[in-house]
Amino acid sequence: MADLSELQSWHSEAWRGLKTVVLGLGVSGFSVADTLVELGSEVTVVDARPDEDRAKLVQVIGGRVETPETEALPESLEDADLVVASPGLPPSHPWLQRAAELGVPVWGDIELAWRVRDKVRAADWLLVTGTNGKTTTTQLAAHMLREGGFRVAPVGNIGTPVLDAVRDPQGFDVLVVELSSFQLHTMGEIWPHSAAVLNIADDHLDWHGSADAYRAAKAKAYENVRVAAVYNTADRATEELLQEADVVEGARAIGFGLGIPGPSDFGLVEGVLVDRAFLDNRHNSALELATLDDLGEAGLATPHMTQNALAAAALARAYGAAPQAIRDAIRSFRPDAHRTQHIAVVDGVSYVDDSKATNPHAAGGSLRAFPHVVWIVGGLLKGVAIGPLVAEHASRLRAAVVIGADRAEVLEQLQRHAPGVPVAQVLAVETEDVMREAVTKASAVATSGDTVLLAPAAASMDQFKSYADRGDRFQAAVEELKAGRGGADERDDPNRLD
Known part of the structure; x- marks a missing residue:
């Protein structure tokens, strides 16, 4: 088996002829295969049901594609020097277990990207992870840095593979890298400029096997941070992860929260977002960054969105963006x-789409934003308990409309923790009918001043292609309802949150 210790640079000759196996041909899998072919490695991509166009393209660029049955072991693993696995494959997957038996190193695309980041010029990395809020925070931080004059790209779990940015011919000053717990699980030793862990709540327990394993994956984001480790002052778990992390000497802990900030923190003072971390006289003064009115104009008025904005500002300021750049970025x-x-x-009833709330922690953030809710809830629970969420928000529920495969558990928890709340089930089985029925049933019980909120607290793949498909169908059903009732109210405003 090849010695991988020399694979620390794009320009290492050790990539040439390396026998590599890429498990999974999604967006990131193709970027891995394309990169390895360009490096001169021998590449085999393994996928039980590969996208036909991507599979053809892999062969065009010089790789090969192996399509075993889902549980069958790929022949290419037997003499592989390196495996690069899709983040969607759980550690228990037979292909990964076979690689472990053979002693073949297993990386993710993040590990590979870090090692070859110097193809053009090695950009700094700012990491963003957490149970919820990752994508918005990543986008915001990148937008702030762009306003600050830096060449920046938001990459990773956000949808653009890090390897695509690494190979950009113009290069970047800095990458804002959104990382899922799956990606962190296979991430080796990297040295980020700064990192933010936004929050920690149980999620993906079916994939990781336990809450401790999930938290351990998230904790890797703080390892070897060189400048700023950003944590949520209202989320004790993020602070505990930071306290246990092995950061570079001199790196600073930077808190963010919705209260008045202490020195080295970001927070709120009388409706103003302020920085008390990156200024000379931080013990006695603060820098104004933006106002809550600015956040409202940007559609960031809810508490959890405000926290995302503060975390993004902390990362951007750590890298050198000016306060004016933060303000301009939030406003635009x-x-x-x-x-x-x-x-x-x-x-008189508001309809709000938070289909991205794919776990109870995210749904809780949405529910807190509205006083009276008709809640559309359900899907794939991923092994996470929904009872505490129902108990916390029972008093604000006008009614609940239950969708999805794991409805029995949702119905049981509603009966246990919110016994007085009316509950309706969506019985439609065809995807195109589910949201139409859900919106119809929700509108039948909602009264003026209520919010019909799609915040499923569950994944979508039982009935929909994705959370976006679920949300799109909800929006279409609301538009049908609006048209059938003669249009929206005069006070309808696409940026308004009731």
Whole structure:
């Protein structure tokens, strides 16, 4: 088996002829295969049901594709020097277990990207992880840095593979890298400029096997941080991960929260976002960054979105963005769809799409933003308990409309923790009918001043292609309802959060 110790640079000759196996041909898998071919390695991509166009392209660029049955062991593993695995493959997958038996090193695309980051010029990395809020924070931090004059790209779990940015012919000053717990699990030793862990709550327990394993994956984001380790002052778990982390001497702990900040923190003072970390007289003064009104104009008015903005500002300021750049970026930023997105007001009822709330922690953030909710909930729970979420928000529920495969557990927890709340089930089985029925049933019980909130607290793949597909279908159903009732209210405002 080849010695991989020399694989620390794009320019290492040790890549040539290396027998590599790429497990999974998704977006990141193709970027891995393309990179390894360019490096001169022998590349075999293994996928039980590969995308046909990507599979053809792999062969065009000089790789080969192996398509074993899902549980069958790929022949290419037997003499592989290196395996690079899709982040979606759990550690228990037979292919990964076979690689371990053979003693073949297993990397993820993040490990590979770090080792070859010097193809053009080695950009600094700012890491963003957490149970929720990663994508918005990543986008915001990149937007702030761009306003500050840096060449920057938001990459990683956000959808653009890090390897695509590493191979950009112009190069970047800095990459803002969103990392899922899956990616962190296979990430080796890297040395990021700064990192933020936004929050920690149980999620993906079916993949990691336990809450401790999930937290251990998230903790890797802080390892070897050189400048700023950003944590949530309202989330004790993030602070505990930071206290246990082995950071570079001189790196600073930077807190963010919705209260008045202490020295070295970011927070709020009388409706103003302030920085008490990156200024000379931080013990006695603060820098104004933006206002809550600015956040409202950007669709970031909810508490959890405000926390995302503060975390992003901390990362951007750590890298050198000026306060004015932070303010300008917040004022011009618009979050992606399906993130507490206001859709319409019909007969005095607001309809809000937070399909991105794929776990209880995320759904809790949405529920807290509205006093009276008709809640559309359910899907794949991923082994995470939903009872505490129901108990916490039972008092604000006007009614619940339950969708999804794991509905029995949702129904049981609603009965246990919110016995007085009316509950309706969506019985439709065809994807195109689920949201139409859900919106119809929700609108039937909602009254003026209520919010019909799609915050499923669960993954979407049982009934939909993705959380975006789920949200798109919810929005379409709301538009049908609006048209059938003569249009939206005069006070309908796409940027308004009731």
